[in-house]
Every structure is written in C-alpha cells, then in structure tokens.
Amino acid sequence: MYRLRLHPYERPFRQPLQTHHGPWTRRRGILLQLTDAQQRQGFGEIAPLPEFGSESLEAALDVCQRFQGCLTDADILNLPDTYPACQFALESAREALVNPSDAPPPPAAYCHLLPSGEAALQQLETTPSQYWGPSPSFKWKIAIADLDQEQHWFGQLLSRLPAASQLRLDANAGLTWEEAQQWLAACDGHPIEYLEQPLPVKDREGLLALQQQGLVTIALDESVANLWDLQDWLKQGWPGIFIIKAAIIGSPRRLRQLCREFQPDLVFSSVFETAIGRQAALRLAAELQQKPRALGFGVGSWFNETDEAFVEHQLARN
Secondary structure (H helix, E strand, O other), rough: OOOEEEEEEEEEEEEEEEEEEEEEEEEEEEEEEEEEOOOEEEEEOOOOOOHOOOOHHHHHHHHOOOOOOOHHHHHHOOOOOHHHHHHOOOOOOHHHOOOOOOOOOOOOOEEEOOOOOOOOHHHHHHHHHHHHOOOEEEEOOOOOOHHHHHHHHHHHHHOOOOOOEEEEEEOOOOHHHHHHHHHHHHHHHOOOEEEEEEOOOOOOOHHHHHHOOOOOOEEOOOOHHOHHHHHHHHHHHHOOEEEOOOOHHHOHHHHOOOOOOHHOOEEEOOOOOHHHHHHHHHHHHHOOOOOOOOOEEEOOOOOOHHHHHHHHHHHHHO
16 A cells, blocks of 8 residues: 655746647646655656647546545556556656665766757757767757748758757658658758658558658657557557657556567657656666667756756645
C-alpha cells in the first residue's frame, strides 16, 4: 500500500510555443509522491498532452483523486490505457521508490528547440556558437505560416546554423501531400536529420510513401503517441524513426517489452515536463534508444526558471 500526494502545477512559457496545433502558453501538470510503509518515497509526473491523444489534466486529476490518497501495486499496474500520462507517472514513481538511484541518467546530447518562424533566425544570430556545443542538433517547427514564407526563412536558417549542425523539421501532422513533397525537395542536399510527422495520423499510406521515396528520413510522432499505435506501426514494419514522448505514451513496463521485441529506431522527446518527468524519461532513453541521436529535451530555455528550482518550489508549497 502506498500513500499518494498530488501537487498540481501551472508553468508559463517564456514565450508562446507556436505549432500547427496552435499556440501553447503554459504547461500544466501534476507532480505526485508515493510513500510506502517503510517511508520510502518515489516521485512521478503527470504531464498530459490531449492534442496528442492523452487524457486531459482534469481527467488525470479525477482518476488520481478516486484513490483517496491510498493505492496498491495492482491499482498502479492495472490503470486503464485511457490514462497513459497517469500510467507513466505512477509506474515511474513506483520504480523510483522500489529501486532508488541517486545516479543521474548518463549524459546525452540534446536537440535544441528553436522558436518557430523568423524568431529562429534571431536566436541563432544572437547566440554565440559555442553555446550550442560541437555538432549541435536543432528542431524547427513548420506548417504554421505560409509555405513560401517558411521556405524563405528555412533558406536563411540553414545559412545561420553552426558548423556540423543537423536540423530536424517538425510539421506536427500539418502538411498536405503536395506541401510535403515541396519540403522534401527543399531539404535535398542539406543537413536534415529527419522530417517529423509531415502528414496527418490517418494518412498511413502517405507517410509510408514519403519514407519509401528515400529523400529524407521520416519520423513518426503523433502517429505513435500511445502504446497501441506504436505497437501497430511496429508490427507493420515501419522503416523510419519513432519519436517517443515517454510522459504520454503509457506504461514504461510495456514500452520496454515492445522495444525488446522489435528493436526500433527511437528518439525520445520532451513534452515540457519538469525535472521529475524528464529524469524518468531520460532513464528510459538510456535503456532503450539504441542509436546515438540527440534527445529531444533541449527545451530549458522556454521557461524562466530551471526545472529543479521549479520542482523544489512546487513541492515545498503544497
């Protein structure tokens, strides 16, 4: 039996994050704390993303409150799949309690999320190149503004990238087939690591056709936001990359099982969780991500205070 404490939080972005799904101004979530009979503690984080198919924050809070402050291993391990962010948070907290480790996850390179549109050019121009480190990786959101305008900025962005950089383009499922073809043509000959989720989730044939063209690697994101969709694409033999947003994908235990069976090419990525959710996700990445790709956790600059300071403040005031 575990005691459960909930610490809801709200954290504004330094500036709105613009994506094809619309502007995002604040991250809301729940830090949770499990305590067992020996007074051992484990922390987890619920950081839902409903536009990617997870439960809402309100639904997560409701299901956690039903436990009335106490729950068992069976409660944690049998949580319905309709609560993937809760599955991740509770299982992660239980793992941290049962198998505590003071050692941080192994150091890894991060991919830096640039502002969308023209603001990315200013950030690259005003940030010293040494800040990014050697062979940096960047992500830039597309499918937000007019295509011609974005491709004009894209050309300028390429000229401002530090030496030996790689760039990831993320369309958030916002392109048509014709627009995707134009982006692939624009990427030709440039250091583009992959094009992320160019087409809507329902256009499976289109996504596979883009990957088979071989011009630029295609990465699935929204298409594999939960375990059952990930399993479906794995069984179909998707030859590209899978973006894993651990905080919303569901049970870490079942994710491990799928990865052992299929050995997929993964890139773990942030949903703007705090240090608690990030540490749990990074431990999974160290265990499951086989290729040395930069992790999609270079998002610290989007907030005014460090993750660690924010978490400490939230836990102290509740």
